[in-house]
Amino acid sequence: EQLRGLAAGAAGASAGVLLCYPLDVVKTRLITQTKREHYHGIVDALVRIRSEEGFRGWYRGLGVSMVTVVPTLSLNFALYEEFHHLYGAIDPAGPWHTLLAGGSAGAVATTVLFPMDLLRRQMQMVGFGGRPLVYSSVFEAIHHIFETGTKRAPRDGHALLRVPFGLREFFRGLLPELAKVIPATAILFSVQARLMSWRWPFEEDTPRPKSGSRVG
DSSP states (O other): OHHHHHHHHHHHHHHHHHHHHHHHHHHHHHHTOOSSOSOOSHHHHHHHHHHHHOGGGGGTTHHHHHHHHHHHHHHHHHHHHHHHHHHHHHOTTOTTHHHHHHHHHHHHHHHHHHHHHHHHHHHHTTTGGGOOOSOSSHHHHHHHHHHHHHTTSOTTSOGGGHHHHHHHGGGTTHHHHHHHHHHHHHHHHHHHHHHHHSOOTTOOSOOOOOTTOOOO
């Protein structure tokens, strides 16, 4: 039953990503515009990306996004269950279990999968504003990001020091992302638990889980 629910959730999330991905590309490009505005709004961005880069421009980085859908879904819910159990064992009567568990799950899942999200955003910027194609595949993007990080290493340092700097580049921007994700996932799971505990109109008179109880 759990596998069936996971498969259904993954399929739904994949369909959502596939249908809405052009808007995600547009969002990434609009927020990265600085001095010169290449696009003037959502509709203009969609039209110009299609005319300048073809249909493929709407779906740059889609493969990376599709690969991360299932792990993101699985990690968030699995970690939420574990953290909720952990906080419940520390303070069984505590009212903040759902908030803390949701925020913790979001923080860990985001940290683990952040390199993939960075790759997705890098791929979405390929061809932006007529820029040259820096890389044409995910593997080229990985190599480019790693090399960018190694250039930040001290020039007079040992060659092995270049490796940590290269790996660190895959987590650039993690702190702002955590500042957004932690409260968002905490609210998501809290609202879900609260709604699950309510008795809705025309619902059968069956016991409902208490607010903050584990979701499964």
